[in-house]
Amino acid sequence: MTANRSGFPWPSRRAVVRGLLLAGCAALACAIGMAAYLFLYVKPRLPALDVITDYQPKIPLRVYTADHVLIGEFGEEHRDFMPIAQVPDMMKKALMAIEDSRFYEHNGIDFVRVGGAVMSNLRHGFGHGGGSTLTMQVARNFFLTRDKVASRKLNEIMLALKIEAALSKDQILELYMNQVYLGQRSFGFASAAQTYFGKPLGELSIAEMAMLAGLPQNPSRHNPISNPKRAHARQQLVLKRMRELDYISDGQYQQALKQPLRYNTRGSQGFDTHAEYVAELARQAVFAQYKEDSYTKGISVYTTILKADQDAAYASTRRNVIAYDQRHGYRGPETFIELPPEPELRDDAIDAALQKRPDSDGLVAAVVTDVANGKVTVDTGDGEAKVITGAGLRFAGPALSAKAAAGIKLRPGAVIRVSKDAKDNWAITQVPLVAAAFVSLDADTGAYHAMVGGFDYNLQKFNHVTQAWRQPGSAMKPFVYSAALEKGFSPATLINDVPLELPAGGKIWSPQNDDFKFDGPITMRYALAQSKNVASVRILRALGVPYAHEFIEKFGFDPARQPNNLTMALGTGSVTPVQMAGAYALFANGGHQVEPYLIDRIVDAKGVVLMQTKPPAPGDDKTLALDPRNAFVMDSMLREVARSGTGAGATRKLGRSDIAGKTGTTxxxxxxxxxxxxxxxxxxAWMGYDEPKSLGGREFGATLAMPIWIDYMQTALATRPQITRVAPPGLSQVDGEWMYDEFIDMNGVRTLDMDTETPTDPAAVPEALPVETTQ
Known part of the structure; x- marks a missing residue:
């Protein structure tokens, strides 16, 4: 044995060889032991592969319009299964470039990457290095946890080998690309394409595909919506790897690097057509029948809603609600926050305030950061200050006055709403407090064409179309007039429009016209067109309340919600907008009752129809509830309302002669x-506050609801021809007005005044003085 310079003896060659042999034997023993452990203990305990060989993805419930536009999706997992043959080749390459570039070469274990992972673990500790192939990730996603422990890794390796033996490479890649979680509750790349970019996977650019390919490693950290900087850095790394592997040319690489990405910030629920209230009603109907399977079995619901009609209804309702709100002035900031002087703390305070106030389709939450020299600077949370000047400040002018009350004064820290005007300039606005509803039906079948249950579903889930029981006001009068036709009245019947006094609960009830004017003798046609309250009460008094109360059941009204007294003529009962639409349908279709329905059909994941709605055929005698003559005459009177009465302007603005309708103002x-x-x-169309209060002294059904109706009809009627009604048998004209034939010889009811009315039953007079209705 020789010594080195330090005086320590060098080991002999024999000792070195002996040591190497011992180390080799130990390593071999460990390898044999590990192999024995894997094949004798781990392998027998591996789970069966049924879950992937018979893969049944959890496909959410989807709701569509009649013209196949997606308007709703429900389920914990947003997923859209796509066969591997339909996945764009570039999407596969982007994924493999960053996750497993030798996927088609290895047998489930990439020993090159494993070696690198081992070195990383030795340097930084266990769990730092990965080295998982796509096959290993499939094993983990389907069978294992993500805990970084040795036993899990061993199971992952053995499962990967088992999967590779059972499935082809394409089958494994298909499983991975449809199962992997990519953030925002989205599973699979097809779903993520819609979530982040709002378009199908096949329409994505290379830059967009690279962004998606970067998500599997850490969907939260690399989420482009919540962490755009980290997501961008990850995307650049994916593109670099794609270039290194020659998956893309240098020109494609440079172009992808420079392409700005526009994300669908509304997330996976950001549908092009706003039909949230429709989707929720459909969801409730499906869940009532299929329970939890509704959200995982790939059920699709096709509603009767038409995309163009729904878009028009939504835009019209929002536009006119905002117009009403702006007419009644600025209410001031939503709240105030303190703005710390330190920039980082200041940004945190602003972000916290904005997160509590989601945007409402163009009404963007913002924090005022400066008010000076005729301009207001706000922060909307996107890192870019917005300066509002000139016309953009007009609406909030009172809040900028030196005399403004502290509660409405604009100052730094005020949380407000801003929106872009027609010229793309920012302006101060506010979220309306008033509620509204709109519904349209096919008059013959009852199929919904459009439904808007409120101003913003995300702010209020209550569906005013189906759930709001409100007083209809004068919109109820046509049904009393319809009852009168069956008793010999005609549009020419004269009614004495003079003051009427009736005892009511120890007091005198004296119904008034909305303008407090009386016209003396007027025809029934004129009384309806001008919505005369006193004349309507006289008609009901002559008919008798019990008769009219029973008669209006033909139209689908709940008798328990209608008063059993003379105020029924003034609309003091309760109705929902959809109930009112169904009632007016009888005048539109010739007297046939319709049952409003929303769902056309329900199909399963394979396209098998599970349920199909079959409404009665239009004009079916079984659904006839009102004399066709009655419907025809009432139609002529309601056209007069829209031409010259309280609904005047509807006919002129729409340029059609078949417009019929009635205003209602309580x-x-x-x-x-x-x-x-x-x-x-x-x-x-309806508008009102959830907690009932006046909409304003100068507001009427004609200023509140009719503009919504007209704006919608401009779209809905664009391709529909005008309807010319033909008088049914049994009607004749007498002096230019329609009358039932059987009443002609009897002269019908020619004149109705105080002397010819039947005596009033005390029960028909309200016990307490009712709230008057107008128009």
Missing amino acids: SDAVDGWFAGYSGGIVAV
């Missing part, structure tokens, strides 16, 4: 209505 303008029809469509 006392103190608490509710505003317009109900009507044209071209085979019946529609109802």
Whole structure:
């Protein structure tokens, strides 16, 4: 044995060889032991592969319009299964470039990457290095946890080998690309393409595909919506690897690096057509029948909603609600926050305030950061300050006054709403507090064409179309007039429009016209067109309340919600907008009852029809509830309302002669209505506060609801021909007005005044003085 310079003896060659032999034997023993452990203990305990060989992805419930536009998706997992043959080749390459470039070469274990992972673990500790192939990730996603422990890794390796023996490479890649979680509750690349970019996977650019390919490693950290900087860095790394592997040319690489990415910030629920209230009703119907399977079995619901009609209804409702809100002034900031002087703390405070106030389709939450020299600077959370000047400040002018009250004054820290005007300039606005509803039906079948249950579903889930029971006001009068036709009245019947006084609960009830004017003798046609309250009460008094109360059941009204007294003529009962639409449908379709329905059919994941709605055929005698003559005459009177009465302007603005409808305004303008029809469509618009209060002294159904109705009909009627009604048998004209033939010889009811009315039953007079209705 020799010594080195330090005086320590060098080991002999024999000792070195002996040591190497011992180390080799130990390593061999470890390898044999590990192999024995894997094949004798781990392998027998591996789970069966049924879950992947018979893969059944959890496909969410999807809701569509009648013209196949997606409007809703429900389920914990947003997933859209795509066969591997349909996945774009570039998407596969982007994924393999960053996750497993030798996927088609190894047998489930990439020993080159494993070696690198081992070295990383030795340097930084266990769990730092990965080295998992796509096959190993499939094993982990389907069978294992993500815990970084040795036993899990061993199971992962053995499962990967088992999977590779059972499935082809394409089958494994198909499983991975449809199962992997990519953030925002999205599973699989087809779903993620819609979530992040709002378009199909096949329409993505190389830059967009690279962004998606970067997500599997850490969907939260690399989420482009919540962490755009980290997501961008990851995307650049994917593109670099794609270039290194020659998957893309240098030109494609440079172009992808420079391409700005526009994300679908509304997330996976950001559908092009706003039909949230429709989707929720459909969801409820499916869940009632299929329970939890509704959200995992790939059920699709096709509603009767038409995309163009729904878009028009949504835009019209929002536009007119905002217009009403702007007419009644600026209420001031939503709240105030303290703005710390330190920039980082300041940004945190602003972000916290904005996160509590989601945007409402163009009404963007913002924090005022400066008010000076005729301009207001705000922060909307995107890192870019917005300066509002000139016309953009006009609406909030009172809040900028030196005399403004502290609660409405704009100052730094004020949380407000801003929106872009027609010229793309920012302006101060606010979220309306008033509620609204709109519904349209096919007048012959009852199929929904459009439904807007409120201003913003994300702010209020309550569906005013189906759930809001409100007083209809004068929109109820046509049904009393319809009852009168069956008793010999005609549009020419004269009614004495003079003051009427009736005892009511120890007091005198004296119904008033909305303008407090009386016209003396007027025809029934004129009384309806001008919405005369006193004349309507006289008609009901002559008919008798019990008769009219029973008669209106033909139209689908709940008798328990209608008063059993003379105020029924003034609309003091309760109705929903959809109930009102169904009632007006009888005037539109010749007297046939319709049952409003939303779902056309429900199909399973394989396209098998599970349920199909079959409404009665239009004109079916079994659905006839109202004498066709009655419907015809009432149609002529309701056309007069839209031509020269309280609904005047609807006919002129729409340029059609078949517009028919009736306004409704309750006392103190608490509710505003317009109900009507044209071209085979019946529609109802309503506006009011959830906690009933006046909408304003100068507001009526004609200013509140009718503009919504007209704006919608401009779209809905664009391709529908005008309807010319033919008088049914049994009607004749007498002096230019329609009358039932059987009443002609009896002269019908020619004149109705105080002397010819039947005596009033005390029960028909309200016990307490009712709230008056107008128009």
